[in-house]
Amino acid sequence: xxxxxxxxxxxxxxxxxxxxxxxxxxxxxxxxxxxxxxxxxxxxxxxxxxxxxxxxxxxxxxxxxxxxxxxxxxxxxxxxxxxxxxxxxxxxxxxxxxxxxxxxxxxxxxxxxxxxxxxxxxxxxxxxxxxxxxxxxxxxxxxx
Numbered sequence: 001x002x003x004x005x006x007x008x009x010x011x012x013x014x015x016x017x018x019x020x021x022x023x024x025x026x027x028x029x030x031x032x033x034x035x036x037x038x039x040x041x042x043x044x045x046x047x048x049x050x051x052x053x054x055x056x057x058x059x060x061x062x063x064x065x066x067x068x069x070x071x072x073x074x075x076x077x078x079x080x081x082x083x084x085x086x087x088x089x090x091x092x093x094x095x096x097x098x099x100x101x102x103x104x105x106x107x108x109x110x111x112x113x114x115x116x117x118x119x120x121x122x123x124x125x126x127x128x129x130x131x132x133x134x135x136x137x138x139x140x141x142x143x144x
Contacts, residue, residue: 002075003115003142006103014065014099019053021093027057052090058132059085062099062123072140077114080137089129097131099123104135108142115142 028037032054035042043051091097105118117140123132 001071001073001140003106003108003117003140004144006106006117006140008103008106010103012066012069012071012101014062014069014101016096016098017061017065018094018096019057019061019091021051024051024053024057024093027060028054032056048090051093053093055085055087055091055132058087058091058097058123059134062097062121062132065099066101066121072138075141077139077141080116080139083118083135083137085132085134087132089125089131091125091131095125097123097125109139112144113142114139116140 025038028034034054036046036048036052037043037054038051040051043049100122102120102122103117104120105116107116107118109115117138119136119138121132121134121136122130125131
């Protein structure tokens, strides 16, 4: 989709994602080897009472699902960054996570041929607690 085809307030629901215990362990072992992600005994004694996913793993999985939804198509130029990313509740192995992506702002470029989209991602667990809240900025091609 081109810049003009997105509308502020537009929402997209992504397919459900699930992070298995094996996936949580493998991601954490490589990218975030904290004991709450990789050590069963330690994590049982923590405030989380068991293994939880790395917030970065959750974000990566959600972003992958957004890209697979193919809303950008080949019109994406690149990401600019995140305005914020907050982890509000732990993600447990095998939880099914739902994600809503909302277009919150459109910024036309003075250079033409592109614009900036601001997208808010809200990720919820099965009891509808928000587990991840983030806002990303991307540059996307414009028809103008």
